[in-house]
Amino acid sequence: MSVAEPRPAATVVLARPSEARFDVFLVRRHDHIAFMGGAHVFPGGRVDPGDEADDASAWCDGVDRAIARMPARDARQAVAFSLAAVRELFEEAGVLLARDGGGIVPIHAGARARFDAYRRDVSAGALALRDLAAREQLRVALDALALFAHWVTPDVETRRFDTYFFLAMAPAAQDATHDDGETTDGIWIDPADALERCLRGDIALPPPTWTTLRALEACASVDDAWRWAESQRVPCVLPRVRERADGTREILLPGDPDYPGIAGFEAEETRFLLLDGRWQPVAEDGA
Numbered sequence: 001m002s003v004a005e006p007r008p009a010a011t012v013v014l015a016r017p018s019e020a021r022f023d024v025f026l027v028r029r030h031d032h033i034a035f036m037g038g039a040h041v042f043p044g045g046r047v048d049p050g051d052e053a054d055d056a057s058a059w060c061d062g063v064d065r066a067i068a069r070m071p072a073r074d075a076r077q078a079v080a081f082s083l084a085a086v087r088e089l090f091e092e093a094g095v096l097l098a099r100d101g102g103g104i105v106p107i108h109a110g111a112r113a114r115f116d117a118y119r120r121d122v123s124a125g126a127l128a129l130r131d132l133a134a135r136e137q138l139r140v141a142l143d144a145l146a147l148f149a150h151w152v153t154p155d156v157e158t159r160r161f162d163t164y165f166f167l168a169m170a171p172a173a174q175d176a177t178h179d180d181g182e183t184t185d186g187i188w189i190d191p192a193d194a195l196e197r198c199l200r201g202d203i204a205l206p207p208p209t210w211t212t213l214r215a216l217e218a219c220a221s222v223d224d225a226w227r228w229a230e231s232q233r234v235p236c237v238l239p240r241v242r243e244r245a246d247g248t249r250e251i252l253l254p255g256d257p258d259y260p261g262i263a264g265f266e267a268e269e270t271r272f273l274l275l276d277g278r279w280q281p282v283a284e285d286g287a
Contacts, residue, residue, distance in 0.1 A: 006152050006160035008077075010085035011044030012145070013212060014093060015222045016170035016188065022222040023188040024213070025170070027092055027178045028203075038277070039204040040187070040194070042212070043092035044163070047084040050128050052076055056083070059133050061099065062143025069147045069234070070164070082142045083129060085166045091123040093176040093186065097145070097168060098138040105138055106173030123179065144168055146229035151208045154241045154251070165212065167229040169222055191216040204278040207239060207251050214268045233264030249274040250282070 014025040026040040056079045057063045063079060070078035090096045096115065098105050107115045121127035133140055149165035170176060178186030189197075191213040198205045205213065219225040240252045240259050255261040256270035269281035 003155045004158055004160045006162035008047035008081065008084075009045060009161040009163040010047060010081050010088055011042045011163055011165045012085050012089045012093075013042050013165065013167045013216070014089065014095060014170050014176060015167060015216075015225055017222050018188075018190065020190060021220055022225060023190055024194070024216065025093055025176045026187050026189060026194065026203075026209075028185040028187075039206050039209070041206060041209050042165070043089050044085070045088040045092065046161070047080050048087075048125075050125075051080040051083040051087060053079060053083060053130065056142075059130055060140040060142050062141065062145075066142045066145070066147075072236075079142070081164045082145055082147075082166070083140070085145055085164070085168075086140055086142065087122060087129050089168065090119060090129075092179050094119055094179070095168075095170060095174050095176050097141045097171070098133055098136075099141050100136070100138055104141060104144065104171040104174075105136070106171070107175075108173060119179075146226055147234060148229035148232040149208070149212065150234050150236045152236060152238045154239050156241045163208075164234075165208070167225060169226065191219075199280075201278070207253065207272045207279055208237075210269070210272070210279070210281060211253070211267050235262050235264040237262070237265055244273075251279065 015022050025043065027043055028040050029038060054076065066082040067075045067078045070081065086097050096105060096107065118127060118132050122129060122132060129140060145166040145168050147164060147166050151163050151165065153160035176186060194205065194213050195217065197203045198210065216225055219228055237254060242250050242252065244250050251272040252259040253267050253270040254265050255267055271282045272279040273282045
């Protein structure tokens with residue numbers, strides 16, 4: 001059987017301060033969606049042809065930085081991944097990383113209806129991100145993204161994605177809301193609470209989401225999270241799928257005793273078991 005080519009994609013961890021330390025925004029994917037249906041994930045999706053731009057420096061900030069963080073990609077690809085991250089965050093969470101003369105654009109109550117219409121049009125492919133920026137006299141803020149991870153779906157899957165993960169700070173004058181299209185809910189939650197809810201069976205977290213939350217659990221604030229993201233080396237992580245003796249599927253991550261590690265990647269848990277359609281971390285001895 002031939003191996004499916006992974007589609008380029010981008011995911012954004014949106015974070016904001018909380019009374020305890022900080023929360024991240026998770027959306028719940030519709031149950032009927034083939035890829036990770038019913039799971040809680042970070043906003044994101046595929047890179048579209050419209051995300052490619054040779055003139056990005058004319059309407060985006062941080063183009064050189066985006067290119068420098070992806071040395072394995074050519075400049076056009078690196079910019080496309082970053083633009084996809086901004087676009088998908090706007091489509092799935094309603095948060096726009098773009099600047100007017102005073103900084104990241106606020107979307108106050110008076111402008112909410114206008115930007116909600118933009119969001120629907122961008123999601124439908126009727127409005128390009130660059131045209132939105134031109135209409136509102138904004139510059140897209142690629143430098144508001146911190147690239148920290150690169151995951152590729154295991155080669156046994158029929159739907160595969162080549163996904164870069166970014167961190168972004170939630171703008172103070174914008175509210176995150178799920179799109180009520182591909183997603184059915186959106187929650188702000190502390191990384192540690194999300195992990196606990198997953199272990200209780202309240203929510204489902206795919207291995208990349210779990211691993212990211214596990215790393216963020218060690219951060220004390222959004223500033224710590226940003227510094228952590230900026231310090232990551234971003235190797236390509238390709239999980240390995242195998243079948244256990246009882247017929248259940250297991251995912252191994254690099255660094256597991258049965259899967260050699262790769263430089264720049266560490267994970268607290270390296271094994272996940274698929275039970276009743278949900279991935280759960282398991283001990284190395286299978287318990």
